[in-house]
Amino acid sequence: MMLLSYFGEPANYPFLVALLVVFILAAIEGVGAMIGAGVFGFLDGLLPDIDLGAELDIEFDAPDLQSPSITGEFLSWLRIGQVPVIFSLIVFLTAFGLIGLTLQGLCLSLLGTALSALWVALPTLFLSIPVVGFGNRFLAFVLPRDETSAISRDRLVGKVATITLGEARVNFPAQAKVKDRFGQTHYIMLAPDNESETYGQGDRLLLVRRSENIYFGIRPSSKALQ
Structure with a gap:
C-alpha cells in the first residue's frame, strides 16, 4: 500500500508518464515489426544528413554537424542517427522515468517527503543525457547491420x-x-x-x-x- 501511495504522488507523474509512453511506443513498434511495417521509420527521415568522418567511412542521417560547434560535437557524442530515432527516444524516456523515480525515492528516504516534480526533473534530465549516448553506442553495436549501416x-x-x-x-x-x-x-x-x-x-x-x-x-x- 505504501508503494502504491508513493507512485501516486503528483511529484512522480512526469516520470510515470515517461515510462507509460515507453510502453506505448514499444507496443506500437512491436506490432509494426510483426506486420513488417516500420511505424516510426519516418522519424529518421526528419534528421538532416551528417558525415561523421573518415574513421567510420559512412554517412549518417543525423543533425547537420559538418560545421564544428558545441551543439554539433554534443550531438555527435550522443551518436544521434547511428540507431533508429525511435530507439534513442525510448532510451531517453526510460532513463528519465527510472532516474526520476529513483531520485524521488531518495528524497523520500532522506527528507521524509518527495520534492516538486520540477526540482527533480531538471537534474533527471541532466543525468538522462549521458545514458542516451551510452545507450546509442550499445544499440549500434548489438543491432543487426541492416539497422545501423545508414547512408546519405x-x-x-x-x-x-x-x-x-x-x-x-x-x-x-x-x-x-x-x-x-x-x-x-x-x-x-x-x-x-x-x-x-x-x-x-x-x-x-x-x-x-x-x-x-x-x-x-x-x-x-x-x-x-x-
Whole structure:
C-alpha cells in the first residue's frame, strides 16, 4: 500500500508518464515489426544528413554537424542517427522515468517527503543525457547491420520505393519504403514528381530527386524494376 501511495504522488507523474509512453511506443513498434511495417521509420527521415568522418567511412542521417560547434560535437557524442530515432527516444524516456523515480525515492528516504516534480526533473534530465549516448553506442553495436549501416539520404535517389501508407499527390506526400545498397529499409515521405499524378498504397516509384525531407518519384520503367 505504501508503494502504491508513493507512485501516486503528483511529484512522480512526469516520470510515470515517461515510462507509460515507453510502453506505448514499444507496443506500437512491436506490432509494426510483426506486420513488417516500420511505424516510426519516418522519424529518421526528419534528421538532416551528417558525415561523421573518415574513421567510420559512412554517412549518417543525423543533425547537420559538418560545421564544428558545441551543439554539433554534443550531438555527435550522443551518436544521434547511428540507431533508429525511435530507439534513442525510448532510451531517453526510460532513463528519465527510472532516474526520476529513483531520485524521488531518495528524497523520500532522506527528507521524509518527495520534492516538486520540477526540482527533480531538471537534474533527471541532466543525468538522462549521458545514458542516451551510452545507450546509442550499445544499440549500434548489438543491432543487426541492416539497422545501423545508414547512408546519405541523397544516395537513395535512383532507387525504387513502394508506397506503404496514404496517397501521394501534390503537396500531400505518402509514406514509402525503399532499400539502400546495404539492403537496409528506409521509410521516407514520397510525392509524385509530376504534379498531375496520384499514387496509392502499393505503387512503386523511381526516386528522382529530394527536397528537404520529401522525395519525388515517377513511375519506373520495366528495366528499373528489375
